[in-house]
Amino acid sequence: MTAFDTDAVTGRLRAAGCVFAEEEARLLVTTARTEAELAGLVDRRVAGTPLEHVLGWAEFKGIRVGVRAGVFVPRQRSALLVDEAVTLSARHGTRTVVDLCCGSGALGLALLTELATGPTPLPDLYAADIDPVAVECARDNLVPVGGRVYQGDLFDALPATLRGRVDILLANTPYVPTGHIARMPPEARDHEPPTALDGGPDGLDLARRTAAAAPAWLAPGGSLLIEIGADQAAAATALLAAAGLSPRIARSGDPAATVAAGTTSGR
Known part of the structure; x- marks a missing residue:
């Protein structure tokens, strides 16, 4: 060569x-x-190293997001989470956004990038992940655009002052059932952290925990957006309703993606 x-x-x-x-x-x-x-x-x-880890970046929603070894690579299907957030922001306005289980921070970065073309001020962006490697990667991506990134388990990582103030809560929680991890492509199961892939027996352990705690953090009329598998829509609808949120399922076909949305009352 x-x-x-x-x-x-x-x-x-x-x-x-x-x-x-x-x-x-x-x-x-x-x-x-x-x-x-x-x-x-x-x-x-x-x-077998993922291309994005080799390059040091992944393309997502038309922007380059920095990634590094050991960090979850953003999937194109997660663009639906951003699209739903943009729609909600245009409809209701958004002052505070949280990107939970943020990984590289791709969702928050893409959302701010899209909202930057609009007439309203950009929302405050907070992000959190339990993985310290992901947190450092997300800081590299988000601090330059004003984002704040924290390390910890779900909401435990966030400042208490955010309680009751979050307009949009993006949550790309892991949703692969534990028994299916072995069937994933080697690029994912061998190079990405298990905490970003394993969603427990039915794939919804983290989604369930997130939905249960979300109402205390969401502002009146605020929305939780969770990426799920297509076959998890009924179970996700039930867990959102059990948390007191008004559930809705959004889908896109190319690439195939499913988002479960739960909204509080108040708007």
């Missing part, structure tokens, strides 16, 4: 089973500054 030889890189990636070998090769070649660096990037990708 010669320096910056895209065809040679493509061949190595294709032989390793990379479905989008040509596009990945282009990204790796444009990222590398030297032949040695390119060889190292390609070796990591061929060994």
Whole structure:
């Protein structure tokens, strides 16, 4: 393989089973500054390291979000969470947003980016995750845009002054049932933290805990938005209703995504 030889890189990636070998090769070649660096990037990708971890960023909602080894890579289907948040903000206005189980902070960053084109002031953004590696990554992404990032278990991480003030609560809680983790692609199960994937026996352990505590943190008319699997819609509707929230299910087809929304009374 010669320096910056895209065809040679493509061949190595294709032989390793990379479905989008040509596009990945282009990204790796444009990222590398030297032949040695390119060889190292390609070796990591061929060994199974997620492309986003190799590059150091993931594209999400048209922006580049910084990621690093050991941090959950934002999925394109999570764009529905941001779209729903933008719609709610346009309808009701938003002063305070929380990105819970934030990982890299992609949701909060994408939401602020989209709201920045509107006529109203940007909301205050708070984010939290239990994983210290994710928290450091999220700080790199969110502090430059005014976000504040905390480490801890769900709401325990947040300042108490936010209670009753959150207009939009984004929660990309893990929703893969424990028994299904072994069936996930190696890129996910071998390189992303289990805390970002494992949702317990039915996949909804964290969603259930989040919904139960959310009413105390949401402002009147505030909304909780949780990403779920398509087959979890009925159970998610029930857990939101059990928490005293008015439930709604939103879906998109490309990419396939499902969001469970729960709203408090008051608007």
